Amino acid sequence: MATSIVIFLVAAAGTMALGLAFKWVDRKVTAMVQWRVGPPWYQPLVDIIKLSGKENMMPATARGTGFLLAPVIAVAATAVAAAILWHGLIRPGETFVGDLIVVIYLLMIPALMTMLGAAASGNPHAAVGAAREMKLLLSYELPLLLVILVAVAKTGWGLRLGGIVTAQAQAPVVWSISGVIALVVGIVCVQAKLGLVPFDLAEAECEIMSGVYVEYSGPSLAMFLVARAMMLALLPLLLVIVFWGGLYTGAWWGYVSFVGKYVLLVALATLIRNTNPRLRIDQTLRLFWFGLTPAAIVAVILALAGISRGLTWL
C-alpha cells in the first residue's frame, strides 16, 4: 500500500515535470523552426506558477460545479494514467489484468472534461469548441483502438501492459508490416489526442478565441495546461510501450534505445505541428474515418493473417 502511494506520487510529479520539459522542447523547436530564439527552459513552469497566483474568475453564465471541477478531474485522471503506465513500463511483472483498457479510458477523460468545462462555462465560443472537441474525439478514438488491437493480437491477446511489454522482448510489434501501419496511424491519432496543430480546431485561437478554454483563468487554466503537458509526456510513452517494446531491460542499450524512441516520438509531434496548417472539422473527420480507419482495419487483418499462418513479419 505504502509503495503504491509512493509510486503514484513519484509518477504523477515526474510526469508533470517531464511534460513541462517536453512543452519547453516543443516551444523551443517551434521557435527554431521559425528562426526565432524562443523562451528560456523554465518558461512552462513559470507560466503554471503565474497562473496559479492569478485571480480565478467565473463567468455569470457558468455552472459553478462543473466549471471548477472539470480541470481537477482532468489532472487527476492523467495522474492515475501516469502511475499505471510508468508502473507497467518499469515493473512489467506486477501489473493487473485489463490495465490497458483502464489507461485508454483515463486518457480519454481530459478530452471529456474539456468538453464538460467548456459546456458549463456558458460561452458560445466555448460551445463551438466543445462541439468540435466531441467530433474530434469521435473521429480519432476508433482508429486508435483498432491499432492498439493490432498490438494486443500480436502479443498473444493479453490486455496487461506488462504482458505486452514482456511479449515484445524478442521483437517489438513495429518490426512487421501491420506494426508499421499501426504505429503510423497511432502517431496521427496521438497528434489529435494532444490537440496539436493539424487538429487544434477545438481551441482555434483566431476563429473562436481559444475555444474550449475561453472562459478559464488562473488556477483552473493552469490545471488544464498541466493536464495537457502530462498528456504530451504520456501518449508517446503509450505508443512506445504498446508498439515499440517499452523498456527492454535485457541489455544495457535497452534504456538508451527507450530514451531515443521516446524523444523521437515527441520531436515528431512537434515537427508535424510546425509543418501543417489547421484542418477543418469535415477534413479531420474525412481523414480519420475514410483514411486512417481503413488503414487500421488493414493492419488488423494483416496481423490476424500473420498469426494464423505463423508469419511474424506480417
Next chain:
Amino acid sequence: MALKMWALRKSLWVYHVNTGACNNCDIEVLELLTPRYDIERFGMLLVGSPRHADVLAVTGVCTRQAMPRLQEVYMQTAKPCVVLAIGACANAQGIFTEAYHMGTTVDETIRAVDPGAIIMYVPGCPPKPEAMIDASVKAMGLLKTL
C-alpha cells in the same frame, strides 16, 4: 508572494484590444512576434482570450461604440493586469480629439471602472516595436514594486 510576482514578470500574456485603430499600431504589435523582435524570449505570448491575459495591449482612439466594450474586456481580465495604451490615439485620441464620435481616452475609460489600474503609455504613430518592448520591460519593473 515574491515567487508569484517573479513568475508574473517572466510570463506576461498579451491580449490585443482594438478600440478603433487604423490598423497601423496593430501591425506593429504583431511585429513583436516576428523573428526580428521575438518577444517570446521574455516569455510573452499573444493569447486569444482576455481571461488568460496579464497585459491588455489597447490600440485605437476609443470611440463611443468601443468604450463600454473596452471596460467589459478590462473587467474580464484576470487581475493583476497591466494596460498598455499603444499609439498616439490610445494615449490622447491623437488627431481625432474633439471629434463627434469620440468616447473618453483609453486611460479615463479604464479608470472609470478601476481607479487603481496600471496603465503604461507608448506614444508614437505608430510606436516602434522597440518602444513597445521598452514599455513591457518597464511594466515588469512596475509589477516588481507591487
